[in-house]
Amino acid sequence: xxxxxxxxxxxxxxxxxxxxxxxxxxxxxxxxxxGHFSVxxxxxxxxxxxxxxxxxxxxxxxxxxxxxxAYPLAFSISRCSQRGQxxxxxxxxxxMWMNFILRIYAWVLILQNYGPLDMILNFFGIDVTxxxxxxxxxxxxxxxxLPFMILPxxxxxxxxxxxxxxxxxxxxxxxxYVFRKVILPLSVPGIISGITMVFVPTxxxxxxxxxxxxxxxxxxxxxERIFQSDHNTGSAIAVVLMVVILGCLVxxxxxxxxxxxx
Amino acid sequence: MKxxxxxSLKDINFKYSNEVILNNINLDIYDxxxxxxxxxxxxxxxxxxxxxxxxxxxxxxxxYFEGEKVNDLPPYKRNVNTVFQKYALFPHLNVFDNxxxxxxxxxxxxxxxxxxxxxxxAIVDLKGYEKxxxxxxxxxxxxRVAIARALVCDPKVVLLDEPLGALDLKLRKDMQIELxxxxxxxxxxxxxxxxxxxxxxxxxxxxxVMNNGVIAQIGTPEDIxxxxxxxxxxxxxxxxxxxxxxxLDDCKVKLLGVELDCVDKGFDKNKPVDVVIRPEDxxxxxxxxxxxxxxxxxxIFKGVHFEISVKCNNCHWLIHSTVSQKIGxxxxxxxxxxxxxxxxxxxxxxxxxxxxxxxxxxxxNNTTTFLLEGTEVTIPDTYFEEGxxxxxxxxxxxxxxxxxxxxxLDELYIESVIWKGExxxxxxESDERKWIMQSDIDEQVATYVPICFDFGKxxxxxxxxxxx
Numbered sequence: 001x002x003x004x005x006x007x008x009x010x011x012x013x014x015x016x017x018x019x020x021x022x023x024x025x026x027x028x029x030x031x032x033x034x035g036h037f038s039v040x041x042x043x044x045x046x047x048x049x050x051x052x053x054x055x056x057x058x059x060x061x062x063x064x065x066x067x068x069x070a071y072p073l074a075f076s077i078s079r080c081s082q083r084g085q086x087x088x089x090x091x092x093x094x095x096m097w098m099n100f101i102l103r104i105y106a107w108v109l110i111l112q113n114y115g116p117l118d119m120i121l122n123f124f125g126i127d128v129t130x131x132x133x134x135x136x137x138x139x140x141x142x143x144x145x146l147p148f149m150i151l152p153x154x155x156x157x158x159x160x161x162x163x164x165x166x167x168x169x170x171x172x173x174x175x176x177y178v179f180r181k182v183i184l185p186l187s188v189p190g191i192i193s194g195i196t197m198v199f200v201p202t203x204x205x206x207x208x209x210x211x212x213x214x215x216x217x218x219x220x221x222x223x224e225r226i227f228q229s230d231h232n233t234g235s236a237i238a239v240v241l242m243v244v245i246l247g248c249l250v251x252x253x254x255x256x257x258x259x260x261x262x
Numbered sequence: 263m264k265x266x267x268x269x270s271l272k273d274i275n276f277k278y279s280n281e282v283i284l285n286n287i288n289l290d291i292y293d294x295x296x297x298x299x300x301x302x303x304x305x306x307x308x309x310x311x312x313x314x315x316x317x318x319x320x321x322x323x324x325x326y327f328e329g330e331k332v333n334d335l336p337p338y339k340r341n342v343n344t345v346f347q348k349y350a351l352f353p354h355l356n357v358f359d360n361x362x363x364x365x366x367x368x369x370x371x372x373x374x375x376x377x378x379x380x381x382x383x384a385i386v387d388l389k390g391y392e393k394x395x396x397x398x399x400x401x402x403x404x405x406r407v408a409i410a411r412a413l414v415c416d417p418k419v420v421l422l423d424e425p426l427g428a429l430d431l432k433l434r435k436d437m438q439i440e441l442x443x444x445x446x447x448x449x450x451x452x453x454x455x456x457x458x459x460x461x462x463x464x465x466x467x468x469x470x471v472m473n474n475g476v477i478a479q480i481g482t483p484e485d486i487x488x489x490x491x492x493x494x495x496x497x498x499x500x501x502x503x504x505x506x507x508x509x510l511d512d513c514k515v516k517l518l519g520v521e522l523d524c525v526d527k528g529f530d531k532n533k534p535v536d537v538v539i540r541p542e543d544x545x546x547x548x549x550x551x552x553x554x555x556x557x558x559x560x561x562i563f564k565g566v567h568f569e570i571s572v573k574c575n576n577c578h579w580l581i582h583s584t585v586s587q588k589i590g591x592x593x594x595x596x597x598x599x600x601x602x603x604x605x606x607x608x609x610x611x612x613x614x615x616x617x618x619x620x621x622x623x624x625x626x627n628n629t630t631t632f633l634l635e636g637t638e639v640t641i642p643d644t645y646f647e648e649g650x651x652x653x654x655x656x657x658x659x660x661x662x663x664x665x666x667x668x669x670x671l672d673e674l675y676i677e678s679v680i681w682k683g684e685x686x687x688x689x690x691e692s693d694e695r696k697w698i699m700q701s702d703i704d705e706q707v708a709t710y711v712p713i714c715f716d717f718g719k720x721x722x723x724x725x726x727x728x729x730x
Contacts (some may be wrong), residue, residue, distance in 0.1 A: 163350035169337040171364035185354045
């Protein structure tokens with residue numbers, strides 16, 4: 001029989017750093033500043049529902065763009081030689097070793113008015129504002145979180161045996177049908193974990209919008225700001241965000257299971 | 263050509279990153295036959311199969327399918343289906359959907375697909391398994407699904423790439439018979455790839471023995487076994503005593519100092535040849551009744567027969583006999599003339615000859631250096647003037663595998679290893695030529711080794727211009 005003893009330190013860790021904080025956040029969300037049970041924080045939080053929906057939309061768009069960019073890339077990486085694969089994956093990881101703020105700040109420099117990109121576009125007579133809008137936020141998000149989409153997709157795809165692709169061709173599949181009937185269904189688990197790994201942080205991230213979004217804040221920024229003065233409302237927003245994300249994930253896993261069976 | 267050929271390969275050459283995998287392959291596959299491509303690993307049999315399937319494109323040569331050239335036809339347009347080595351079943355589909363995969367692409371009605379799949383599953387003994395997931399099947403069952411998936415598409419030719427390799431011995435034997443029966447029942451052409459000679463002999467109508475990218479022999483299992491084309495085929499198919507001999511005259515061969523009658527004609531006089539004698543063709547008689555006499559070294563009971571090892575003139579012979587012998591006894595070995603098979607040597611020269619120009623030399627230290635395939639090789643205790651043309655004859659026993667990994671020549675490909683009664687005869691291939699080596703140690707074919715030369719055993723002479 002397997003001993004459960006080695007799990008004890010981790011269970012302790014989870015209790016102290018996951019369960020207890022979670023309970024505390026939920027406790028704050030349902031109490032007023034005097035510590036009495038109250039739904040007032042949720043009523044206060046409803047002011048930010050527009051920012052909330054905007055954040056989810058930005059997260060959704062960023063996640064979809066990541067998926068569209070990462071999918072073909074992950075597939076072509078997975079068909080490279082073993083050495084080529086490790087090299088490309090490492091190159092994808094290198095930017096992640098740099099500080100998060102620094103990377104976002106780099107985008108500020110690129111996109112700002114009279115910045116390099118703006119100058120080039122001006123040269124061709126295109127006059128647009130590149131920074132301080134949703135587009136800039138999405139660009140920043142996609143840049144930050146693209147590796148988190150590529151890695152799980154690549155892991156799943158590199159496990160697809162090339163003989164399966166050959167078998168599909170052998171049985172009469174042209175290129176498109178090989179993708180539709182074999183590669184896509186077999187990569188569903190990677191798509192799901194990729195979406196999870198990108199959607200969850202993009203929905204709750206902060207700072208990216210502060211630097212790139214001008215006046216357009218995301219819900220993460222709101223939580224950060226409110227929490228400093230009002231624990232209760234901040235916790236309430238955090239709880240709602242958590243429930244919504246959980247709902248999305250449950251829905252997606254259901255969908256994924258069904259796809260895998262088909 | 264008497265029969266219609268379904269698939270024809272003409273002068274196929276295939277290279278993979280500068281390594282020759284197939285060297286001028288010509289092969290006709292006839293309608294409704296069971297043909298096996300047989301050979302050791304690395305001989306090019308799987309590549310040949312993949313070229314027929316369309317997964318590889320040969321650098322030169324033509325692939326014909328029922329008379330039509332199909333070199334540029336992608337796999338999905340060819341009327342062939344493959345049973346893959348590790349089955350390659352789709353893990354996201356159940357048994358029914360795996361088998362129906364090819365039919366669904368052919369735009370058949372649902373009813374027709376269902377009927378065909380059910381019928382095919384019944385043929386491979388998997389009735390009622392339609393809804394099972396692939397992961398819940400045993401190896402043998404997965405094998406049947408893979409065969410059903412290929413056959414249900416009704417291809418003209420079925421390609422099988424070592425399909426029984428992953429199964430246990432007993433199951434494999436059962437499946438061999440089942441596959442053969444299935445082929446006869448469905449009247450399809452089967453092209454089967456294996457390295458198991460027994461499997462090839464059991465199942466095939468014809469066997470194509472391959473070695474190092476070339477076809478060594480094509481024939482019926484009986485032909486291949488009884489009349490092997492060369493020592494490699496004889497050694498690879500079944501057990502054989504392969505001994506160096508000399509052809510004295512038509513129907514007269516000399517081996518181990520004894521003259522024997524045989525039935526082969528047309529060889530040059532005094533030509534060195536390989537003599538092949540199957541162990542079951544040797545009759546044990548009293549010493550005074552046979553020309554070959556030896557001492558029994560070892561006797562092993564093998565169930566059907568005894569395997570008797572006999573030493574005769576420094577040469578170890580293998581005999582299969584239903585009668586046991588006592589170890590240490592002297593016995594006579596009688597062989598009927600028609601059981602002595604004479605074949606040309608695979609390596610025509612008895613020695614490895616190098617003709618080269620002296621690159622530089624050192625009179626003081628008494629050494630001579632020449633260039634061999636781009637590297638400098640120094641001969642000790644020999645002096646020839648720089649620029650002189652010399653001939654170096656290295657007998658097979660002057661070559662040895664470099665123990666420390668650094669040889670005069672590195673990365674020689676072991677093409678064949680054949681036991682010649684006294685020692686192994688190994689044929690190696692370097693970048694530019696072939697070498698023959700003698701060794702007491704068994705080596706693995708299709709691997710690479712570094713080789714050293716023992717110039718003490720070599721014969722070195724100057725070549726005068728008119729000798730050229």
